[in-house]
Amino acid sequence: MREVKLSLFGFGNVGRAAARVLLSKEAFFREKYLLKFRVVSISDTSGTVWLPEGIDLREALMVKENFGKLSSWTNDYEVYNFTPEEAVREVDADIVVDVTNDKNAYKWHLAALRDGKGIVTSNKPPLAFHYSDLIGEAEKRDLPYLFEATVMAGTPIITLLREGILADSIEGMEAVLNATTTFILSQMEMGQDFERALKTAQRLGIAERDPSGDVLGIDAGYKATILHCLAFHPITFDDITVKGIAEVTLGEVRRARERGRTIRLVATVEKGKVVVEPREVPLGSPLTVESHENIAVIRTDLLGELVIRGAGAGLKETASGVVSDIVKASLSLGGA
Amino acid sequence: MREVKLSLFGFGNVGRAAARVLLSKEAFFREKYLLKFRVVSISDTSGTVWLPEGIDLREALMVKENFGKLSSWTNDYEVYNFTPEEAVREVDADIVVDVTNDKNAYKWHLAALRDGKGIVTSNKPPLAFHYSDLIGEAEKRDLPYLFEATVMAGTPIITLLREGILADSIEGMEAVLNATTTFILSQMEMGQDFERALKTAQRLGIAERDPSGDVLGIDAGYKATILHCLAFHPITFDDITVKGIAEVTLGEVRRARERGRTIRLVATVEKGKVVVEPREVPLGSPLTVESHENIAVIRTDLLGELVIRGAGAGLKETASGVVSDIVKASLSLGGA
Known part of the structure; x- marks a missing residue:
């Protein structure tokens, strides 16, 4: 002991x-x-x-x-x-x-x-x-x-990248890393505009009173920065491109839906390049997770595609x- | 160096x-x-x-x-x-x-x-x-x-279980651990009977000349035994229940399909109990992977559901x- x-x-x-x-x-x-x-x-x-x-x-x-x-x-x-x-x-x-x-x-x-x-x-x-x-x-x-x-x-993506797949070279990652924005976008799909969806999220304790960290993509940006540091080489949050979901309109969400797509705040992590932004993803794509979940799709030279999905928030x-x-x-x- | x-x-x-x-x-x-x-x-x-x-x-x-x-x-x-x-x-x-x-x-x-x-x-x-x-x-x-x-x-499920989620108690796992059987079952869904589907798999180099290890569930059983040892406590292959896919009929595959389901060789790993057998799974379920992929769905006390999916075979x-x-x-x- x-x-x-x-x-x-x-x-x-x-x-x-x-x-x-x-x-x-x-x-x-x-x-x-x-x-x-x-x-x-x-x-x-x-x-x-x-x-x-x-x-x-x-x-x-x-x-x-x-x-x-x-x-x-x-x-x-x-x-x-x-x-x-x-x-x-x-x-x-x-x-x-x-x-x-x-x-x-x-x-x-x-x-x-x-x-x-x-x-x-x-x-x-x-x-x-x-x-x-x-x-x-x-x-x-x-x-x-x-x-x-x-x-x-607690979904062990850090363990996976730091202690697993040590022989693989990572080619890129796409990930949904912020549960609050997924929740808001899902509400918008059901017809609420951004402001109302945000209020719903706040009422349920999913968004904070000051929601800017989530809504502006800063939280997802911090996380994507950390993933880049692990997968490639150290960078800082100042080196990446971040666009939040505050400007996503109901019309955009509806039009995406008509094309069999949905909007998610997606982090794209490639060598020397990290972009976090709202993106249309096909409905069957692994990136269309439910709001409490996060997902990362990792592409490597030896394994091809590797997916880890699990809780992205919660106490x-x-x-x-x-x-x-x-x-x-x-x-x-x-x-x- | x-x-x-x-x-x-x-x-x-x-x-x-x-x-x-x-x-x-x-x-x-x-x-x-x-x-x-x-x-x-x-x-x-x-x-x-x-x-x-x-x-x-x-x-x-x-x-x-x-x-x-x-x-x-x-x-x-x-x-x-x-x-x-x-x-x-x-x-x-x-x-x-x-x-x-x-x-x-x-x-x-x-x-x-x-x-x-x-x-x-x-x-x-x-x-x-x-x-x-x-x-x-x-x-x-x-x-x-x-x-x-x-x-x-190389999909790092062993790293995940040995070096990650160290604070969680695992409650159970469901996994598809053998790519060859998934391929054969997928061929059967397209109308080939078991014998023909097996021959196709052998022709493509997916099944071995002696396919018994895959088809009888032994390979998946070995893997499920190892997962049990990691998640719970050491057991041996002799302690588990294994049923392969050799007796799955075209009729069963068709009837499953009519109910919006598909048959996969599923390993269920619970404390002291491992069962590998063909099971009907709903079409939208994570367990309906494509044949080259394996998946494990892990349930724990703190994280809830954690999914890892990736290559399950290949050189x-x-x-x-x-x-x-x-x-x-x-x-x-x-x-x-």
């Missing part, structure tokens, strides 16, 4: 879903991998709860869900007012888990790596803007830097990727 | 396809992985060619293709009359690559592991009958035992899995 110390950054929906998986599957991880996780710190925007002996996750979830912030939790635990950089430096942990949306997180990812800590992240901008620096630093120090949940939630689906990486990072760290 | 010594067992279609990938992508492996492969021995049923300085693969391919057997190659190379056990013992190699159909290969796999050699195999019976012994021995000695090409050719497609494993084994062996 090996105990692994985790430092959790972010305690929103995804962070709590990951905590719930760690809690509810404790016996599974112990039996299957001989691993025991000790969460030594949890940070949200209100502060950092830090206890080297390990935080009671059940209580942490209760406090966060009842009071909305960790800083309310003052009876048993010290709450520190750290910046993420300070928390990374102060807290002794084996693995830093980033489930925040912090756009500048690459700074404290680098700090953590330099401090000898492995990284597991579901946060996309660090990789979409600093892939080369982050992976370079991790490789130099022989530390895990894992990011399964950044693309297609436990994203936690699946985060916790799978926590297990993988733990197994890779320092012997048995 | 690291040089890795390979000992190749089997120089039939798959072995030669793997040799061709090693040859034609030499620069790719050197640049991408800093790996250089030196094939120190090649064995076919006629003998073992052994040269510690490295065999010229181009020449080896020429000899085999022109003379049908390696033992004809006597001008530059010594040809030894080793049993596989002797070859494993005599030849100094880092990785033993088994692309034979030797049903008793588990014996020399174990011998190789005990001798400190890693294994890459596309040969199914060793795993379908001795999974527990082989994986146990490899883990005990911290050696790679890799078998991507045993299931779905370069199988070589993709074999050589990917050679790269992976090489990267895992002894530092950088």
Whole structure:
């Protein structure tokens, strides 16, 4: 049995879903991998709860869900007012888990790596803007830097590209990487215009209150950038072309339908060229997934066409990727 | 740059396809992985060619293709009359690559592991009958035992299950794992009876001269057994239920079609229970793949449904899995 110390950054929906998986599957991880996780710190925007002996996750979830912030939790635990950089430096942990949306997180990812800590992240901008620096630093120090949940939630496309098909040269990929836009486009097919479809998505919790990240194609663009870095060579989000779905009209959707086609926000990833844009795809094409699913169609020299399809969003689906990486990072760290 | 010594067992279609990938992508492996492969021995049923300085693969391919057997190659190379056990013992190699159909290969796999050699195999019976012994021995000695090409050719379902979705508990899988039976069933849908469809498959080189392994469901059964070992716990081929397609009649195929269904040889893999049998599947179902493709639909607690689809047969497609494993084994062996 090996105990692994985790430092959790972010305690929103995804962070709590990951905590719930760690809690509810404790016996599974112990039996299957001989691993025991000790969460030594949890940070949200209100502060950092830090206890080297390990935080009671059940209580942490209760406090966060009842009071909305960790800083309310003052009876048993010290709450520190750290910046993420300070928390990374102060807290002794084996693995830093980033489930925040912090756009500048690459700074404290680098700090953590330099401090000898492995990284597991579901946060996309660090990789979409600093892939080369982050992976370079991790490789130099022989530390895990894992990011399964950044693309297609827990559907293991990152594992597939990083650890599988190692003899193949990838020729290109086409992928539907954002579930919210698929939902909106599906609603438009049923006759709602963009504004109404977006409101429906927001009402159902599928789109966020500020939907721009999804609707403008930024989220899919981050993901496509990461796929390019893995399949070809490092680039940044600034190097790619992104057009969202905000200008797709009901007329366009209807005309596509009349031709036996449908519109999806498709990411095309080729060597040195990434384009994310609404595109007409034939109705029988694998790219016409349902809204909760993502898909990637990968073309390679030896295999021809390879398809992976699965959940592209959702809390436990994203936690699946985060916790799978926590297990993988733990197994890779320092012997048995 | 690291040089890795390979000992190749089997120089039939798959072995030669793997040799061709090693040859034609030499620069790719050197640049991408800093790996250089030196094939120190090649064995076919006629003998073992052994040269510690490295065999010229181009020449080896020429000899085999022109003379049908390696033992004809006597001008530059010594040809030894080793049993596989002797070859494993005599030849100094880092990785033993088994692309034979030797049903008793588990014996020399174990011998190789005990001798400190890693294994890459596309040969199914060793795993379908001795999974527990082989994986146990490899883990005990911290050696790679890799078998991507045993299931779905190079389509990376083994990587996906062994190295991805580590936090998920698998609930079950349904898979179409044999391309030959899919081809025959598709021909039957077009009106050929089983015997004629089989002859067509044989004429096109899709079915072997002795087609029993495919037609009786044994090949799919081996693969389903291996998937069960990975997803749940080790079992053997003797523990599963297999029914082939030899008794499927034209009438059954026609009646299925009338109900909007089609017949496929489906493997159902659940905890402690594996069944391979012809089953009616709805026409829109993911299981209605085309004949060159295989598919697996995996259900898990966190992700829900996860689908991987890709080549299930073919020479370069199988070589993709074999050589990917050679790269992976090489990267895992002894530092950088």
